[in-house]
Amino acid sequence: MQKLSVNEIKNKANIIRQDIIEMLVTAGSGHSAGPLDMADVFASLYFNVMEYDPKNPTWEGRDRLILSCGHICPVMYATMAEAGYFPKEELLTLRKFGTRLHGHPHNLALPGIETSSGPLAQGTSQAMGMAVALKMDRNRNRIYLIMSDGEQQEGQTWEAVMFAGKNKLNNVTAIMDRNNIQIDGYTEDIMPLEDLPAKYKAFGWHVLEVDGHNPQEIIDACQEAKAIYEKPTIIIAHTIAGKGVDFMEYDYKWHGTPPNKEQAAEALRQLRTLGGKIESEMQ
Amino acid sequence: MSNLNPKIGQKDIEQEATRKGYGLGVLDLGAADENVVVLTADLAESTQVLDFQKKYPERFVECGVAEQNMMGIAAGLALYGKTAFVSSYATFSPGRNWDQMRVNVCYSMANVKIAGNHTGVSVGPDGATHQALEDVAITRVLPNLIVEVPCDAIEARKTTNVLGRMKGPAYFRLGRSKTPIMTTETTPFEVGKAVVFREGKDVAIIGSGPVLYNALLAAIELEKEGISVMVVNNHTIKPIDVDTIVGAAKACGAVVTLEEHQIMAGCGSAVCEVLAMNYPVPVEMLGMPNSFGESGQPEELIKKYGMDKDAVVGAVKRVLARKK
Numbered sequence: 001m002q003k004l005s006v007n008e009i010k011n012k013a014n015i016i017r018q019d020i021i022e023m024l025v026t027a028g029s030g031h032s033a034g035p036l037d038m039a040d041v042f043a044s045l046y047f048n049v050m051e052y053d054p055k056n057p058t059w060e061g062r063d064r065l066i067l068s069c070g071h072i073c074p075v076m077y078a079t080m081a082e083a084g085y086f087p088k089e090e091l092l093t094l095r096k097f098g099t100r101l102h103g104h105p106h107n108l109a110l111p112g113i114e115t116s117s118g119p120l121a122q123g124t125s126q127a128m129g130m131a132v133a134l135k136m137d138r139n140r141n142r143i144y145l146i147m148s149d150g151e152q153q154e155g156q157t158w159e160a161v162m163f164a165g166k167n168k169l170n171n172v173t174a175i176m177d178r179n180n181i182q183i184d185g186y187t188e189d190i191m192p193l194e195d196l197p198a199k200y201k202a203f204g205w206h207v208l209e210v211d212g213h214n215p216q217e218i219i220d221a222c223q224e225a226k227a228i229y230e231k232p233t234i235i236i237a238h239t240i241a242g243k244g245v246d247f248m249e250y251d252y253k254w255h256g257t258p259p260n261k262e263q264a265a266e267a268l269r270q271l272r273t274l275g276g277k278i279e280s281e282m283q
Numbered sequence: 284m285s286n287l288n289p290k291i292g293q294k295d296i297e298q299e300a301t302r303k304g305y306g307l308g309v310l311d312l313g314a315a316d317e318n319v320v321v322l323t324a325d326l327a328e329s330t331q332v333l334d335f336q337k338k339y340p341e342r343f344v345e346c347g348v349a350e351q352n353m354m355g356i357a358a359g360l361a362l363y364g365k366t367a368f369v370s371s372y373a374t375f376s377p378g379r380n381w382d383q384m385r386v387n388v389c390y391s392m393a394n395v396k397i398a399g400n401h402t403g404v405s406v407g408p409d410g411a412t413h414q415a416l417e418d419v420a421i422t423r424v425l426p427n428l429i430v431e432v433p434c435d436a437i438e439a440r441k442t443t444n445v446l447g448r449m450k451g452p453a454y455f456r457l458g459r460s461k462t463p464i465m466t467t468e469t470t471p472f473e474v475g476k477a478v479v480f481r482e483g484k485d486v487a488i489i490g491s492g493p494v495l496y497n498a499l500l501a502a503i504e505l506e507k508e509g510i511s512v513m514v515v516n517n518h519t520i521k522p523i524d525v526d527t528i529v530g531a532a533k534a535c536g537a538v539v540t541l542e543e544h545q546i547m548a549g550c551g552s553a554v555c556e557v558l559a560m561n562y563p564v565p566v567e568m569l570g571m572p573n574s575f576g577e578s579g580q581p582e583e584l585i586k587k588y589g590m591d592k593d594a595v596v597g598a599v600k601r602v603l604a605r606k607k
């Protein structure tokens with residue numbers, strides 16, 4: 001595994017965002033907002049926090065990343081390719097016939113994916129099952145669970161959260177993408193979620209909140225989670241939906257929509273110039 | 284030879300609930316394989332896993348009343364490398380957590396075994412809400428999933444042991460009430476292989492579960508009238524034993540199906556799919572007639588809904604009349 005610096009992680013996140021845009025415009029369908037806003041979290045996990053071996057995806061000593069909100073898988077695929085799990089050219093097969101990069105991730109299709117996900121909340125339960133198994137075998141590796149905020153509306157999420165609290169699953173670090181949007185609108189309009197920190201505390205969790213676009217905060221929170229005794233940790237990562245592409249940011253309409261060719265070109269221009277701050281060598 | 288219990292047809296035949304066989308089966312597996320874990324959702328005693336919990340507390344996972352989470356927990360354990368048994372009532376598991384079973388277990392090929400307790404109207408007094416009559420229908424449509432329906436406690440113990448030693452997803456259904464022990468320790472049991480319980484040449488009764496005893500009783504009665512009835516224990520609903528079913532149809536030219544489940548989409552439907560595609564013969568189907576159950580004693584409900592010995596005798600005569 002790699003331990004990159006914060007600046008190197010920011011560069012990786014930018015590359016991942018560009019890959020996401022190219023994947024989505026090539027696929028012609030898929031989700032934009034969540035993948036873009038979780039690029040910093042994924043880059044921090046894969047390039048600093050987690051133990052894994054891309055050449056040996058089933059290595060017993062690996063930490064396990066469970067993506068519960070399967071629809072944001074483009075960010076996972078792009079990060080895994082960047083980390084060396086498979087060739088980057090394969091990213092453009094997303095959602096196409098014969099691909100290993102299905103519209104929602106499938107564990108049997110692509111080595112390095114721990115489980116199939118898509119129906120919300122189900123990854124959370126599976127993460128807790130794996131965490132129990134790790135404890136049964138006195139395996140000291142960790143579970144990194146990625147959840148969306150919208151899936152907090154599923155009853156099953158709270159069944160799993162209750163289970164984790166009861167079993168003191170301190171080997172679980174859950175990271176919630178708190179981007180405030182879901183398909184039909186803003187979470188607090190569709191079905192209010194707050195007070196999320198208080199809810200998790202009430203279920204026996206250690207709660208941290210970070211700027212989901214600040215790798216240093218993400219890494220520090222993950223390190224703190226490792227030190228917590230007898231409690232699972234949730235890191236509520238406050239993110240800007242569609243982060244990095246100005247016309248996508250904060251707009252729930254980009255939850256499940258890909259960019260068209262013109263929008264993708266503009267998105268890539270913004271990402272390559274860091275929002276106009278530098279000149280793109282692609283221009 | 285199927286080496287059945289010689290007491291079949293006698294009043295003093297031994298009786299035991301199939302769920303008891305399951306409880307013994309997980310104990311067998313617990314001793315044989317430390318990777319076997321058992322989960323329940325607040326039903327340890329009635330699903331017969333209390334002894335496993337006492338003997339192997341470190342491998343027992345109490346999930347509370349949360350079946351959806353339980354299925355996910357089981358999948359997570361299995362994807363890590365455990366063999367996970369999910370123990371609840373079939374109305375809730377796989378009823379309530381079907382989506383979790385579909386995606387987390389079947390699609391992901393997780394090594395999870397789902398034990399559906401309290402199936403059929405023979406659940407009795409608890410009434411319709413707790414009488415699972417649709418579980419075979421909702422499981423047999425799922426790819427990668429083995430579906431088993433043991434006919435008695437001995438077969439249930441064998442089923443548990445055999446499935447527990449196989450990799451991959453499986454569902455098996457169990458009953459609450461005491462039912463006759465038809466098989467013996469030496470009765471053959473193999474997943475995907477139906478067992479001919481009784482040879483015959485006029486009509487073949489192909490069924491599954493404890494209610495199959497009524498087919499054996501009917502066969503004994505019909506023999507006195509000169510009607511020769513074959514009885515086939517089709518305990519594996521999926522993958523179904525095409526050869527034995529087609530062989531029975533060829534030998535007899537008429538089939539009656541019998542199960543304690545909705546007639547639609549259950550064991551009988553699976554048999555009819557095989558016959559329609561390979562060797563169509565007249566069929567009469569016995570089971571729940573598109574109805575919910577109700578409270579009552581098991582034998583009262585089995586009689587009312589047409590799965591008792593008399594119903595089988597009637598169906599055999601109807602199908603004989605249709606035979607060319």
